[in-house]
Amino acid sequence: MFCQSCKDVYEEEEAGTCKECYEEASETEEELKREIDDLRSRLLFLRLPSPTLDASSTAHSDLLLHAIPASSSSSPSPSGDADAGRFDTPAIPAHRVILASKSPVFRAMLDNEMEESRSGIIKIYDVSYDVLRAFVHYMYTAEALLDEQMACDLLVLAEKYEVKHLKSYCEKFITSKVNNDNAITHYAFAHRHSAKQLLEASMSAIMESMPTLAEREEYKELVVKDPRILVEIYETYISRQDNTAADKDSDCSCRK
Known part of the structure; x- marks a missing residue:
């Protein structure tokens, strides 16, 4: 008999499809299942509500995130203030309700009377501007443009701020390489x-x-x-x- 997919001859007990086509179809099905699972995971991440912050009152409360690379984290400013005047890169704006909904670390920081919550300025140490920008972008979109170095840097940041979905996303990418x-x-x-x-x-x-x-x-x-x-x-x-x-x-x- 002939395979319905490739038209090659197959054994009758193979029920309409040769072994090679059956295995290829199974692999395609598994790949589609993985893609569907990834999409569901991304949607769940994007829909995460903030259990402690009122979105109606904080949706327009902007934060400013500043990247402070490791090379500058130990260099005091001329004034003697370890953090003053050190922002050599542009600030990255973000909404506290978004950060708090995706990261329990940010949630604890912003839901209490900590300096970051009062000032609206969060300093992220030992990270480059590009990595921090990609991190914030992921919090809004669940997407990131990765290479191996970016994936490693984002995984470290995701672990620090307990963004499990991003850590898993980066780990899968690195594993594939x-x-x-x-x-x-x-x-x-x-x-x-x-x-x-x-x-x-x-x-x-x-x-x-x-x-x-x-x-x-x-x-x-x-x-x-x-x-x-x-x-x-x-x-x-x-x-x-x-x-x-x-x-x-x-x-x-x-x-x-």
């Missing part, structure tokens, strides 16, 4: 920021390149900076080798 060349760097990053999906993907890539692991510059840096991560990598490798050996022994026993 994991390969043998960057696996060690991404594994260390995932370890620092509790990114489980990225951690597992990076570990899988590392396992594939274990024979040349010690030759990499990233490996040598970890020896100095955080040898505990290397211990964890080798423990995982040994554990998987033991499991593989045990499975082979089991197969041999069954055959006998």
